[in-house]
Structures are given as C-alpha cells and as structure tokens.
Amino acid sequence: MLTLRLTRGSRPLVQLRRLLVAAAAAGSGFLLLYVLAEATARPAGSFPRLLWALLPLAATVHLAVRTARTDPATRPREGMDAVGLGPLHLALAAAASTAVACTLGSALALAAFLHLRGDLGGLPFDGAGAALLHADRPLPLAAALTLLALTPLAASAAAAALTLRPRTPAAPAAGLPWGIALAACGLAVLGHAGPAGGGLPAGWALTAAGLVLAGPGLAYACGALVQAVRPGALRLLAGRTLQEEASRLGRPLGVLCAAGTAAIAAALPGRGGIAGISAPLGPLTAPAFALTVLCAAATLLAAAVEVRQARAASRAALADLGAPGSVLRTAATVRAAALLAVCLPVCWGIARLTSLALTG
Numbered sequence: 463m464l465t466l467r468l469t470r471g472s473r474p475l476v477q478l479r480r481l482l483v484a485a486a487a488a489g490s491g492f493l494l495l496y497v498l499a500e501a502t503a504r505p506a507g508s509f510p511r512l513l514w515a516l517l518p519l520a521a522t523v524h525l526a527v528r529t530a531r532t533d534p535a536t537r538p539r540e541g542m543d544a545v546g547l548g549p550l551h552l553a554l555a556a557a558a559s560t561a562v563a564c565t566l567g568s569a570l571a572l573a574a575f576l577h578l579r580g581d582l583g584g585l586p587f588d589g590a591g592a593a594l595l596h597a598d599r600p601l602p603l604a605a606a607l608t609l610l611a612l613t614p615l616a617a618s619a620a621a622a623a624l625t626l627r628p629r630t631p632a633a634p635a636a637g638l639p640w641g642i643a644l645a646a647c648g649l650a651v652l653g654h655a656g657p658a659g660g661g662l663p664a665g666w667a668l669t670a671a672g673l674v675l676a677g678p679g680l681a682y683a684c685g686a687l688v689q690a691v692r693p694g695a696l697r698l699l700a701g702r703t704l705q706e707e708a709s710r711l712g713r714p715l716g717v718l719c720a721a722g723t724a725a726i727a728a729a730l731p732g733r734g735g736i737a738g739i740s741a742p743l744g745p746l747t748a749p750a751f752a753l754t755v756l757c758a759a760a761t762l763l764a765a766a767v768e769v770r771q772a773r774a775a776s777r778a779a780l781a782d783l784g785a786p787g788s789v790l791r792t793a794a795t796v797r798a799a800a801l802l803a804v805c806l807p808v809c810w811g812i813a814r815l816t817s818l819a820l821t822g
Contacts (some may be wrong), residue, residue, distance in 0.1 A: 466814050479529045480563045485612045486522040487567025488574070489753045493518055494609040495575045495601075495747055514742040518526025518750050519613060520756035524717065526564060526617035527624055528764035530556040532771065557622035564614035572610055584654075585762040594745060634682040634708035641716075643781055645812060655821035662820070669812065670720035677716025680808065681708035684800040696789065700796040707769045714762040719805050721755040726813035 493515045497642040501508035535555065576582045578591035579601070591597075648668030657663065686706035688697050704711075728751070777790060 468563075473534075476533060477766065479532065480559065483522070483526045483529050483560070483563040483617075484567040484570070485759070486518075486525055486753065486757050487564040487617070489567075489749070490515075490519045490522045490613055491568040492575055493743065493750050493753075494612065494744060495571060495606055496595065496743070498605055498609060499579075499596045499599065499601060503596040504603070506814070509816070510663075511742055515750065518757065519616070520585075520614055521717070521721075521761070522564075522752045523617045523642050524622055524714075525614075525757045525761045525764065527620045527762045528714065530560050530621040531599040531624075532764050532767045538540050553622045558619040559612045559658065560621040561618035564617045568610040568613055573605065621627040621767050623766055634678040634705070634712060637675045637677075637712075638679025641672045641674070641679065644672030644675060646672070647735040648672060649812075649815050652816060655820075665819075666724070666816075669723070669816065673720040673723065674713060674716035675813070677714070678708045678712025678718065680719070680804060681705075681712045681715055681801065684797075684804045687804065688796060688800045696793060697796065699789070701798070703773070703793065703799045706798065707773075710769055710772075711762070711765050714758070715801065715805065718755075718758040718762050719809050720807045721751075721758040721807045723813045723816070724804075725755060726750070726810055727816045730813065730817045735764030 490768060494512075497508070497511045497515045504754070533638040571581070575595065579595045579600075580592045581597070647820060648665045648670075651665035652662065655662065682705050685701045685703075685708060688701035688704060693701065743750050780790065781787075
C-alpha cells in the first residue's frame with residue numbers, strides 16, 4: 463500500500479515519464495500482436511518477424527529500467543528503513559511501478575488492436591485496419607496474452623534486478639577497442655553478403671552491438687576533446703564531468719548511435735539503403751523503427767536525469783562557492799555539443815560504410 467501511495471503521489475514530471483513508458487509498451491505490444499496476426503495468415507517467416515519485433519521490445523525495456531532508476535520512489539534515502547522500505551522493498555517498488563506502466567500500455571495495445579480489427583464495435587474507425595491485421599483469421603487469445611505479458615514481465619524483472627544494484631566504477635574507455643572490433647566484423651559480414659542482403663540481420667546486429675559497447679568510450683573521448691588545447695575553467699568543468707559520467711551515459715548513447723546509424727543508412731539513396739533491402743515487419747517496419755529510435759532518445763534523456771540527480775551534491779557545493787547558475791548551464795550545453803560533434807560523424811561514417819558494404 464505504501465508503494466502505491468509513493469507511486470501515485472509523485473510529481474507531474476515523474477508521472478509523465480511513466481506515461482512515456484506506457485506509450486512505448488503500447489507500441490511494442492501492438493507490434494507483437496501484428497506479428498501474431500501475420501503468423502496466422504502467413505506462417506512462413508513468422509520467427510524472423512518475431513525476432514525483428516523484439517528490437518522495439520528491448521528498447522522499451524531499456525527505457526523502463528532507466529525510468530525506474532530515476533523514480534524518486536525507488537531511490538534509497540535516510541530513514542526509509544524505519545518505515546519498512548529497505549533495499550529489497552525499494553526494488554519491489556521499482557518492479558511494481560514499472561509493471562503498472564507496462565501493463566497499462568499492453569492493455570491499450572490490445573484494445574487498439576481489437577478495435578482496428580473490428581472486434582470491438584461502436585467506436586470511430588472500427589475495423590479500419592481489418593485487412594492489414596487479418597481480421598478474417600481468428601486471433602489466438604492465449605498467444606496474444608502471452609506476447610503482451612512479455613513487456614511487463616521483462617521490464618519489472620530488469621527494474622527489480624538493476625535499479626538498486628551497486629555499481630563498481632569501470633574504465634569507460636575499456637570497451638572502445640572491442641566495440642570498434644565488433645562494428646568492423648559487422649561491416650565485414652555485410653560486405654560478404656553483398657547486395658543480396660542475406661547477412662543483414664547478423665551483420666547489423668554485430669555493428670549495433672559494437673556501437674553500444676563503444677558508447678562509454680565515445681563519451682569519455684568527448685570529455686577529452688572538450689579539455690583539449692589549453693582549457694579554461696568552464697571547459698575543464700564540462701570535460702571532467704563528462705568523463706566521470708561516461709559509464710552512465712555511454713550505454714544509452716551507444717544505443718541511440720546504433721538507432722541513428724540505422725536511420726541514416728535507411729535514408730541513403732540507392733541499393734545501399736537498409737529500407738530498400740528488407741522490410742521485415744511489412745507496413746509497420748517504419749513505425750517499429752521510429753519507436754526504437756524514440757525509446758533510445760528517451761532512454762538517453764532518462765540517463766541524463768539520473769546523472770543530474772547523482773550530481774546534486776556537487777552542484778550545491780559549486781553554488782556555495784559562488785559559482786553562478788549560468789556557468790553550470792553553459793557547461794551542460796558544452797557537453798551536449800561535444801557529444802553531437804563526435805557522435806554524428808561516427809553515425810554518418812558507419813552508415814555510409816554499411817551502404818557501401820551492401821552495394822558490394
């Protein structure tokens with residue numbers, strides 16, 4: 463009961479983040495239901511379609527976990543043990559909050575799917591997607607509920623396991639060589655497959671994994687770039703802060719870089735565009751891709767909020783020393799500009815290499 467009261471009594475911004483998680487869960491749930499409807503009409507190729515639909519699901523789970531880590535109701539505070547909210551109960555609170563948001567999204571997905579199929583009457587646009595969603599075929603209810611349960615179960619389990627897990631500091635740039643090696647292997651697989659695109663799933667999976675692994679190293683390199691060539695106090699503050707938080711921002715940054723690289727590669731003209739080779743989810747390929755990109759961007763923003771919460775004491779100390787608020791805001795702007803200056807060329811370069819590899 464106390465957990466529910468903490469969840470319900472949160473600030474509007476916290477509730478907005480939970481609504482974003484619910485919206486992402488609704489989108490991923492709708493995609494899973496579409497894959498199920500496609501499997502009833504065209505069983506051949508249903509398993510690869512399910513694998514592609516799991517990518518937005520993974521992005522949704524990642525967003526849900528990051529949102530749970532920034533939730534004030536799940537952060538350890540002094541005196542919480544006295545009211546029965548120790549580490550275990552806080553982890554359960556994170557799981558409960560995440561499960562509620564994801565379950566709401568899955569329920570909305572089921573309602574929208576049935577409505578567009580024409581199974582729910584009396585509403586506008588009823589049956590508008592009957593042909594696309596194969597309304598002429600019966601929908602297996604047990605399979606639909608099982609697929610819809612994937613997001614709440616995976617997100618709540620990950621939130622409970624990772625939200626309050628103690629972190630050991632690691633060298634942010636340690637994964638950069640391995641990430642570069644994985645990305646190079648992925649490009650090699652794409653080049654070996656050639657214009658046929660047969661190696662697209664495996665090659666792109668390796669490339670994306672390499673970008674995610676290299677994310678902390680990229681963030682650390684951005685911090686070093688900010689401090690290069692006789693830095694002043696502002697650039698020192700921005701660069702060292704970015705280097706200290708590279709391990710927290712790196713993984714979400716790598717995921718967003720992977721999604722951005724895929725977006726650029728899909729937009730490139732000619733046969734090298736990913737969209738021109740494969741549309742694994744049919745008409746919903748573009749919405750699924752957009753959902754993945756938006757989840758990646760929202761996850762990076764949630765990680766930035768987590769970093770801001772973790773550095774509250776440092777900001778207070780700087781304010782006590784007389785540092786104006788404009789300095790802290792300018793330092794944050796410098797960090798964001800450095801990330802864009804490094805990551806955008808990296809994304810464009812890998813997307814261009816992907817295009818060249820696919821064209822043979």
